[in-house]
Amino acid sequence: MKIILAKTSGFCMGVRRAVEAALDSPNQHPQPIHTFGPLIHNPQVLNLLEERGIKSIDTVPEKGAGTILIRAHGVPPSTKLGLEKAGFNVIDATCPRVIKVQTIINKHADSGYASIIIGDKEHPEVMGLLGYAKGNGFVAATLGELEALPSFEKAIIVAQTTQNKAFYEEIKQWAASRHPRYTVFDTICGSTENRQAEIRQMSKDVEAMVVVGGKDSGNTRRLAAIAAESGKPVFHVESEEELETEALAGYQVVGLTAGASTPNWIIKRVHNALESMPVSRAGKLRFFFYRLQKTLLLTNLYGAFGAGCLCYAASTLQGIHHRFSVSLIAMLYVLTMHIVNNLTSNKANQYNDPDRAEFFRAHKISVSFLSLVSALGYLLISFSLGLLPFTIILLMSFTGLSYNLKLVPRKWFSGKALGIRDIPGSKTFFVAAAWGVIAAIFPVIAKAATPLNFITLVAFSWATVLVFARTAFYDILDMQGDRIVGKETLPILVGEEKAMLILRFALSGMGLFVLAAGLAGYLSSLGYLLLICPALMLGLLEMHGRDVAVPGLRWEFLVESVFVLAGITTFLWTAFYLN
Ligand code: SF4
Structure with a gap:
């Protein structure tokens, strides 16, 4: 089956703005936090908001405490005033496009115009708009209802912002032929x-x-x-x-x-x-x-294979005679850390990656066993390489495993236990650095005779920036779910646009660095060939920017394939150029 996904599907600007304001409120405004009416029509999200202490109320209480957020639909001015009088700190997240319609109605009501709103009487946006008509507002959902209204001397017609465009065109024609003195405003929002x-x-x-x-x-x-x-x-x-x-x-x-x-x-x-x-x-x-492709991606066996390829490419770039055992360590390390991470953070996956969450829930015992075997495997192989490689890998394992642990006790920091993962944006940098070390630095350490040098720095930069782009890119795709569960990833901290800019800048900068190192004679021709990886990653970012990305497993497969391509390129270069 071919699935064509609409570019315009999902949150519009106004809803996204209101949801983000609600999720940011616990850190910025007096608690408890409420929304006036349900923030969005999704029971799961509403439950999660409740878990985060954000409850919805539907009527204005006599007395209120904390903060209340007015959602994107807006409210009548009397409701807003009532909430303020009740003692709430009111955050008005009414969509700017709805505010524009409220302003039109308000201004004309002051000049004695009747306001005809084409929309659904029961819809909160329409109820809010009606509040600005100063008792001279009317709602019509059909041409029949419009016909039934009295003839006004002065009137304006506005549409609910999400009204059907074609239907509103009919309304405009009706007004032009029946009541040319009425002023009709185009208030359907661009997003709709x-x-x-x-x-x-x-x-x-x-x-x-x-x-x-x-x-x-x-x-x-x-x-x-x-x-x-x-x-x-x-x-x-x-x-x-x-x-x-x-x-x-x-x-x-x-x-x-x-x-x-x-x-x-x-x-x-x-x-x-x-x-x-x-x-x-x-x-x-x-x-x-x-099923095979799905299993390889869900278990991250494909991603782990990509880590092995990255290690193979980075060590060959440094002129190190490649040992399969070193790439195997990289693969098994990444596989273990990925499984542990998924077993301990399944909550975010329920939203961002439901297939993976279900997979890890259903196969908890077998994936735990796989991670155990994998960990034993890379520890034994690294031990066979010498004490230093083993110590490095052991340290990396402890650091990786402690990522999800609460290292700072609850009583030390405002009642909240903290771990490395609680450092905002830490995951993106942590994962990139770990892959960079295991792909570019570990092969040098494992081959005790080779010193760390400038080429190691080039290989490390190449591998680290690629993984940084991959991880931050996944974070961009997962922003909504991460916000809901309170994860502070890099894109959430700086915003999607800035995060995309950082990624483009990092990938281009790394590409130029590798190119300069090649031109200065530090790298073999493989250095130029491996530039295909940042170029491809930039291409994938571009596809996302133009909304031509396909969500789901195929997209993940494409991103992970950048690393596999690094391995294939290196293999072909070694086979045809070196021999
Ligand atoms: S006016 Fe448009 S952008 Fe604003 S909330 Fe309504 S549909 Fe969304």
Whole structure:
């Protein structure tokens, strides 16, 4: 099955802004933290917010304490005033585009205009807008309801920001012919327009559409209705569990989109479920290879193989006669640390990587056994290489294993136990440094006769920056889930745009450094060939920037393949150039 993912699917600017404001609130504002109404239509997320102490209230209490956040839909001015009077510290996260519509209504209401809002009476945004009409506001959801309104001397017409664009065009024509004195404002937000335009086009090119989002989310229901206008089957689901497997498995090309309040990880889950659907019905061989690829990625055997390739390439770049045992140590070390990390941080995976979370939950004993065998394997091999390599590997193991431990007791630091992982952004640097050491420095130490030199620094930079880019890139893809579970990764600290800039800068800088070292005569021609790796990584970042990335296992496979490619390039260079 070919799945076409809409570029516009998922959180819009306003929802993302409100969700981020809510998640950042516990660290920035007086507690307890509340939201006025549920932040998004997703029960799991709401439960998690509650676990983080962020509760939703629906009415204005007489007395309130702490902070309350007004979500993207906005509220009537009287509600905001009531919340302030009750004693809350009010954080207004109303979307700027909704504020624009509120301002239009407010200004015209002051001049005696009636305000006609085209939207859903029960929708919180419409209820909020109505509050700005100073008692002279009317809501119409259909042309019939509009016809039934009295004729006003002065009136404006505005649309709920997520209204159907085509329907609003009909309203405009109706107003022009029936009440030309009415002023009509284009208030459908650009994000909604683009989303609707994309789904109209997409539904022409696919056999069926899957629309992901809350059943009570107005904008998602509207997307489903627009897709249905094409006459193609439309499946509106809240999660992958609601996918009609039997019905969907018969289609070759399926379009996938999601409402403005649907988190990334839910889209990812639905995408993964769709991706695995036709394979289970295909021939046994294809099914076998699909399962093999999935298992290799979920256990990180493929990633570990990539670490071995990186080590092979970095040691050959330094002119060290390669020993298979050194690459095997790198592979087994990375495999062990990855399994331990996944066994101890399964909570974040539930959101970012549900397949992996399920895999580790279902195979807890076998993966634990695999990590044990793997750890024993690399310790024994490194011991056979000498006391120094063994000591280095032992130290790296302790550091890796202690990453998830709470090293600073609760009583020492404001009641919160701390570990290395609690240092903001630590994972990105920690993983990159560990891979860099094992790929570029360890082979030198294992070969006791070779001293550390400038070429080691070049190889270390090449390997470390590549792994840094890979890890930070995964962090960018996982930002929403990480925020929810309170993980402070580099992209969360600096923002997605700056994180992408840092990655581009790091990869380009490293590429120039390797190139300069090559031109200065420090490196063999392999140095130039290995520049293909940062170039490919930059290409993948570019694909992500242009929204042409495919989420899920295929994407992970592409990223990990950059390291495998380093190994293949080195192998070919050794076979055809050296011999
Ligand atoms: S749909 Fe548009 S107006 Fe509504 S919250 Fe999102 S960005 Fe803001």
